[in-house]
Amino acid sequence: MQAELQLDIERRTDYTFKYNSHFGRHGWLRLTPAYSVKLVQEIIKKDCKANSHILDPFSGTATTGLVAAELGFNATLFDINPFLIWLGNTKCYHFSQNKLAELQEQFNNCLADVRLSENHWTPPIHNIERWWHPETLEILASIRNSLANNFDEPNGNHYHNLVWIAFSRLIIETSSAAFNHVSMSFKSNSIQYELPKIKLLFEAIFNHIITSSKTQLTGKAKVLKGDSRDLSSKDNKLFDTVITSPPYPNRISYIRELRPYMYWVKFLHNGNDAGALDWQTIGGTWGTATSNLKDWKPTNKNLPEQLYEVCEKIKSSGDKNSGLMCNYVHKYFDDMYLHLQNLKVLLKPNAKLNYIVGNSSFYGHFVRTEKILVEILSQLSYSNIGIETIRKRNTKRGLLEFNVTASWEK
Template structure:
């Protein structure tokens, strides 16, 4: 294994924190997102004019970075909101688009503040009062309606205004981001309630979004709604480089943090929708996803490392509450990732290099060495030149590390 664990640091610049003020990369925050700095260090080590794939789109970090460096990028995600987000971030905006969004934003804000538009209904978020005070919810309902009234529901202007709206709704919420996932502040009375300038937050957010929109990438990016376990069904091209950060085997749900955006923009209608989407995603754990794990059984269609069995047996020990459930979770995660790597071989050019940024995990003190699971699966499917490089500590627990698992695809043997 490359890298010395004792010398590793937590490297906040390798996390989402680096992206916050970095133009389009900072438009929306997602805690599990990785840093554009990680992507750029990898992308810059290769030549120019490449075709770069990210099969786990997330917030579109890889696709946007690759396009900024003049490459052709493609990215897929199973979550339609993330596909919208990445499309909006990688679009080329004309001066006319930006001017129109600026003017439409002023009109929409004026309509919302004056309440001269019929407000949309509050989204059916469970215990919505925990998120926003009544006054804030009223403002957001009017603002959302005003944006639709002035910019419509699609197109560059609508995308830019809705991006600013997403930033505003999370700033005005009681959500706190002081650890790896999302929690709530002690009081729902957020800063907006104390601010006499009702529209100042949205004004600032729209200005930030439009500033990033002026910085168009040199290359193109294609964002596709699709399952990373069947890439050949969604992509027609072959790729030179893969740079991605897949979900980790740590039961952190993307849906939990994305819910406010997805409800307000209409991508979710109820909690069942959220649970179903999370169950469909690799590593999903929200709601029904957890209950279904107890009945899950391996399909046997994809290869997983034999030494994984010992880890699963340790997790499922009768001494561990929910041990059998979590053992199933890890087994399903590894089988899903095996299906993904098998699919990946159909969309790579011979000689393609891949980089997977992934962290290990622990369950009841049992270490799941996800990086070694990846390395073993890649070897089984014919990848060569496999390296596992530790790049940072994930938190104060010395055993939790983030890795860059890289390999070369030599191409499929001739029949």
């Protein structure tokens, strides 16, 4: 039904993360669920007045914060993933040209100094040989060792973090992994690189990063650690506009794509930590997050009727995982309700909300995220609630992306 209604909607890659790779700092590291710079620019132009303070409670790669700072606005962002908080704060940092020149020199010296050895630390990634050819791995580990000696481990030094972000990009560009929809795949023959080639690649990545760090930002954005189901303003700031893209109920775990970076830069130490972090994440299904779902109980008995209806259909679909998927979808909206309820304490009167969300499909049953969120917003007394369809998400008919808009008038 939904597919037939929406046949004229285009795929619009300019409204996806792919568009961002051409935009300086936005292209540093890819996260598939990142949204497009263009979309955020358009929303800011539509909703923000001079001095509007922007909030993004699901920061991800800090697209909202960086676009806001580029356009001269101030923004506060929250995320639950420490790696993304670290990345986002460096992406939005105001760098000094002189210090960047010093960093460039240090980087060149460090790279000239790399000595190959089999004995350097490698991350405890399961089946690591599927990710990197043994010789490529040895080179990456040797480069990493040299970086740690010259720039310390990743921390609050934003200049040194630029080198670590370049290294994160290097490990993914030399890996054999491909990120598909829910699963991941590996090329059957992992590629063997040699040191000079990897050094050239690393230099090219670093040069791209340092060049874009030179662009001046006119606004300020910071990313704070916080659970969006329970946000309180640490500095009593209230916000005029919310621009965000929460997880979608589609079983894509951020940890799946971020894991290689997080292990290499030591934000993750073992598989249990990965599962534990994903359990904190709305919509997470990695490792223990999936087993925890089996025993999950709702916190709210008054969610929209259409949610209970679709959950019932998913549960009765006869697949061995249908009970689990039913809990997955139910928990997603239970969490989103908590988020939208607790968000109110951070909003100024007449604050505008923009939630970029996608629908999903389980065993042929559509979870109409946009409609369920509209109903939750209405239950929570938000006003001017609306849905704008943005684009088709893929060739599968009926999977779309929407901007769910509302305002808070209290």
